[in-house]
Amino acid sequence: MKMTPKWWHDAVVYQIYPRSFCDSNNDGMGDLQGIISKLDYLKALGVNVIWLSPVYRSPMDDNGYDISDYQDIAAEFGSMEDMLQLLADAKQRDIRIIMDLVVNHTSDEHLWFTEARKSKDNPYRDYYIWRQPKEDGSVPDDQGSVFGGGAWEWDDNTGEYYFHLFSKRQPDLNWENPKVQEEVHKMMNWWIDRGIGGFRLDVIDLIGKEIDKKITGNGPRLHPLLQEMNRATFGDKDLLTVGETWDATPEMAKLYSDPARNEFSMVFQFEHISLTWKHGDKWNPIALDLPEFKRVLTKWQIELADEGWNSLFWNNHDLPRAVSKFGDDKQYRVESAKMLATTLHMMKGTPYVYQGEEIGMTNVAFDSIDDYRDIETLNFYKERTENGVAPETMLAAVHENSRDNGRTPMQWSNTDNAGFSTSQPWLQVNPNYPEINVDAALEDQNSIFYHYQKLIKLRKSLPVIVYGTFEPVFEEHEQVFGYVRSDEQHRLFVLNNFTASNVTVAVPESLQTAQAECIIFNYESHQQLSNTVTLKPYESFAVLFSA
Missing domain, CATH: 3.20.20.80 (Glycosidases)
Structure with missing residues (x-):
């Protein structure tokens, strides 16, 4: 297509x-x-x-992902x-x-929330998600926060709990309320009018949540809400929109990014990222399994080849x-x-x-947890060490996966x-x-x-890089990730050694040609394609030839 x-x-x-x-x-x-x-x-x-x-x-409770205006x-x-x-x-x-737009939640200092917590009949009350305590006075249910601890926070003033999937200072918006939708759409259009090129929508897969059914990501209302957002804001504009969707599969990604569905340009999926987390726990890091890593990346390339965008x-x-x-x-x-x-x-x-x-x-690798600033890192370090994880074990996990590594x-x-x-x-x-x-x-x-x-x-x-087909090579190889991109004019053979060892591979016969041009490489001299290629540690190159 x-x-x-x-x-x-x-x-x-x-x-x-x-x-x-x-x-x-x-x-x-x-x-x-x-x-x-x-x-x-x-x-x-x-x-x-x-x-x-x-x-x-x-x-700045969460470095700006808690918006007050x-x-x-x-x-x-x-x-x-x-x-x-x-x-x-x-x-x-x-x-x-x-x-970067965060509309799953606001800061607890946003006007909507400061008004909402004044009384149960405040006009902004239903902008957020509130529940009464159980008969024994305890939390409505056992749902947890992404940042550790429970997802319900007690509000003394009105005698109810409010819901927060992240920090207690990041109350979740109630997307079942049409007024919330209207306010968000109006704000998005305000930014569009100022000439922005689009939006990256933070944890957008959470806005269709059904709290009482304990459905947070990819709830049944999600895609209708996104299609309404598209119609009301950026749909008729030439803007880039990318949704952050932690649990997306290729099938889900097509729902988001198939142009015929009028939602987003593309989404961020994290399947390849979480492969180094044992049982999905980032604080329990494991080594990269390259064949599995390649399978995941290849799956996304092939599944979204004709529908949607990566x-x-x-x-x-x-x-x-x-x-x-x-x-x-x-x-x-x-x-x-x-x-x-x-x-x-x-x-x-x-x-x-x-x-x-x-x-x-x-x-x-900071020496002390006191040198870190990330709320998630600090919360989980405290929670895990209090529950028996050795401080040095937790600090090693922080060195590997803390968000402050990128900050x-x-x-x-x-x-x-x-x-x-x-x-x-x-x-x-x-x-x-x-x-x-x-x-x-x-x-x-x-x-x-x-x-x-x-x-x-x-x-x-080179249009072949943008639109060419994707075909994996050496799929089960333990050290090498190779693939071929093709269109009507060109083929592009890309070969990458993911290890610190020399690796020799047999080049597929269809890729052995003297007409090839090595267009990028990472050692001082580039490879010549023959029957076999020996790659140096982490060596990588791409060869272009006519289709």
């Missing part, structure tokens, strides 16, 4: 976590003017979309004037801004650094970071680059605080910044940065 081309099909998105990107006023916190000052850097990288993590007014900017990030300048300055560089990512503000999780962040940091980039960017879908990924930033300040230079700020940053910088920083990357023509730059250019110049 021929896809109708969209501008975001060959786009590459760069995610910015504002508080950790660049601090312009040296208060230790990144801000909008800091982002503006780095737009030329992003233009040089080649990205044409910025996904901006929340900058709305917020008490959707139509104002948090003072630590700047002003609405700064936001409008960012939109305008980015547009001059052909960069669109997609806003988002391609290794990491984000909630996840550990890609090179630390899937590569080798020590001896082969550069090689494995380039290999991961090639693996991802040659697949079908829209790639997302998380800030610092393009220079190979790594996880951080340490961006490493711009080898000067104090990595050039992020002249003041003490809100979260410590990674101690490896003297070696790993933007200045060093820009000076080295063989750096990870220039590898990303080349991958982005290739995507914009």
Whole structure:
């Protein structure tokens, strides 16, 4: 089936976590003017979309994912004037801004909630989810919060419990109330009128929840609500919309992203991410099973080939650094970071680059839990250690999977605080910044940065990368991930060694040709295709030839 081309099909998105990107006023916190000052850097990288993590007014209980005013900017990030300048300055560089939008819940300081808790007959009461206690005065049920503990919080003033799937300071909105829907749609249109390029919708699969049936994700009302949102807001606009959907299967993803259904452009799914979590528990990390990892990625490539669209990512503000999780962040940091980039960017879908990924930033291992700031990390460390998990075991899990791994300040230079700020940053910088920083990357023509730059250019110049079919090669191989992309003009053979060992593979006969051009590689010289290929540790390359 021929896809109708969209501008975001060959786009590459760069995610910015504002508080950790660049601090312009040296208060230790990144801000909008800091982002503006780095737009030329992003233009040089080649990205044409910025996904901006929340900058709305917020008490920052969950670093901005607890919004107290959707139509104002948090003072630590700047002003609405700064936001409008960012939109305008980015547009001059052909960069669109997609806003991170959280509408499953608000902050407990949002006007709607401060009004709702005043009395049971307040006009805003039904904007949220309330239940009376059981006869014995206990919580309505045993549903849990994603951040640990229960999902019901007692409100003294009105003598009822309110529901929160995340922090108790993030009460869930009641999407069964048409007024909530209208308010959210009105706010979204307000932002669209200001020239944004779209929305990333946080935990959007939770808005169709049925509390009393204990259905949270993918409830029966979800897709009708999304289709109504589409009709009322972005549906007739040429915008990029991506939903965060933790439990999505390919079948679910088609419901979200099939253009005929009028919901989203694409979704984030996390099946490949959770493979390193034992029984789905991120605080119980396990080694990557490469054959299973390949099966998952291949399944998504094939299942969404003709319906819907894939988002391609290794990491984000909630996840550990890609090179630390899937590569080798020590001896082969550069090689494995380039290999991961090639693996991802040659697949079908829209790639997302998380800030610092393009220079190979790594996880951080702070000595003490006191050095961490992430509410989820702190809550689970406390809960698990109080329940008998050894502190050193839990700290090791934090080192591997804490959300703060992706939130340490961006490493711009080898000067104090990595050039992020002249003041003490809100979260410590990674101690490896003297070696790993933007200045060093820009000076080295063989750096990870220039590898990303080349991958982005290739995507914009070769339709086979954007629309070609996907065929796995070496499916059961324990060390190598290979695949072929094909269209009427070209075939593209991509081969990636996911290990620190040399690996020899037999090249399929159909791919043995002297006419092949190696278009990207991560060692000093590129491979020639013959009967066999021996890959060095984390070696990766892509070969293009006529179909």
